[in-house]
Amino acid sequence: xxxxxxxxxxxxxxxxxxxxxxxxxxxxxxxxxxxxxxxxxxxxxxxxxxxxxxxxxxxxxxxxxxxxxxxxxxxxxxxxxxxxxxxxxxxxxxxxxxxxxxxxxxxxxxxxxxxxxxxxxxxxxxxxxxxxxxxxxxxxxxxxxxxxxxxxxxxxxxxxxxxxxxxxxxxxxxxxxxxxxxxxxxxxxxxxxxxxxxxxxxxxxxxxxxxxxxxxxxxxxxxxxxxxxxxxxxxxxxxxxxxxxxxxxxxxxxxxxxxxxxxxxxxxxxxxx
Ligand SMILES: Nc1ncnc2c1ncn2[C@@H]1O[C@H](COP(=O)(O)OP(=O)(O)OP(=O)(O)O)[C@@H](O)[C@H]1O
Numbered sequence: 686x687x688x689x690x691x692x693x694x695x696x697x698x699x700x701x702x703x704x705x706x707x708x709x710x711x712x713x714x715x716x717x718x719x720x721x722x723x724x725x726x727x728x729x730x731x732x733x734x735x736x737x738x739x740x741x742x743x744x745x746x747x748x749x750x751x752x753x754x755x756x757x758x759x760x761x762x763x764x765x766x767x768x769x770x771x772x773x774x775x776x777x778x779x780x781x782x783x784x785x786x787x788x789x790x791x792x793x794x795x796x797x798x799x800x801x802x803x804x805x806x807x808x809x810x811x812x813x814x815x816x817x818x819x820x821x822x823x824x825x826x827x828x829x830x831x832x833x834x835x836x837x838x839x840x841x842x843x844x845x846x847x848x849x850x851x852x853x854x855x856x857x858x859x860x861x862x863x864x865x866x867x868x869x870x871x872x873x874x875x876x877x878x879x880x881x882x883x884x885x886x887x888x889x890x891x892x893x894x895x896x897x898x899x900x901x902x903x904x905x906x907x908x909x910x911x912x913x914x915x916x917x918x919x920x921x922x923x924x925x926x927x928x929x930x931x932x933x934x935x936x937x938x939x940x941x942x943x944x945x946x947x948x949x950x951x952x953x954x955x956x957x958x
Pocket of ligand 1: 717741745
């Protein structure tokens with residue numbers, strides 16, 4: 686399965702490639718087949734959302750890509766390297782539902798942390814962190830502590846931190862899941878802006894159909910027990926999207942397409958249960 690950000694895009698080496706990837710967890714109550722036989726190519730610069738019922742393996746797939754867990758079978762390549770080599774080469778930025786910021790450090794020093802770990806010099810670190818603060822539009826909060834910021838702002842800091850070392854791939858596990866509806870829409874606009882500006886390849890786990898349709902170039906619909914790819918959908922919207930996109934006929938049609946695919950997976954998994 687190949688995913689390109691445009692249907693007519695020339696063939697290029699995928700940013701992420703999975704072949705025959707399965708993951709089984711051995712638990713006290715027996716094996717859990719979280720992923721089975723996943724083949725997937727993700728082209729550079731695409732924004733790919735993973736959506737599907739709870740427990741269908743979205744987070745497991747993201748974690749296998751990011752080398753946070755090993756697959757039981759199969760191969761993962763990121764820009765031609767193994768997932769573990771890609772992690773060592775700092776090809777990944779990761780953002781989770783909780784921002785996970787350190788409250789004893791200022792906002793800027795939180796963003797500097799991954800650079801500090803890489804022994805980047807102080808001045809360069811500071812300059813990079815300021816650039817990232819501009820990217821997420823939080824320049825004036827440089828000296829604040831995370832607890833002084835709203836949930837959405839904290840997530841923007843987490844995104845800035847993840848992007849500080851210019852990873853080629855941004856892995857996001859429900860990064861907007863804990864935010865209220867209005868903040869979430871606001872953050873979606875921010876995230877789109879960041880994506881458009883950086884051109885980073887994004888893999889994004891979400892439960893929200895509208896979010897997946899609005900943000901993504903492609904949506905992967907997964908089905909549970911075992912976790913598999915049920916359908917992949919190309920989102921036929923202009924790459925540059927804004928609030929007008931959200932109320933366009935074209936967007937409603939794309940959203941309906943994702944909703945329909947998800948509902949047929951839900952219906953199947955209910956009738957199999
Ligand atoms: N560390 C683990 N040990 C045992 N089972 C696990 C582990 N991690 C995930 N699982 C199981 O693997 C399956 C897939 O889980 P995963 O979290 O990837 O699904 P998900 O689609 O992200 O779910 P949700 O939408 O609820 O977050 C589930 O049955 C889950 O219970």
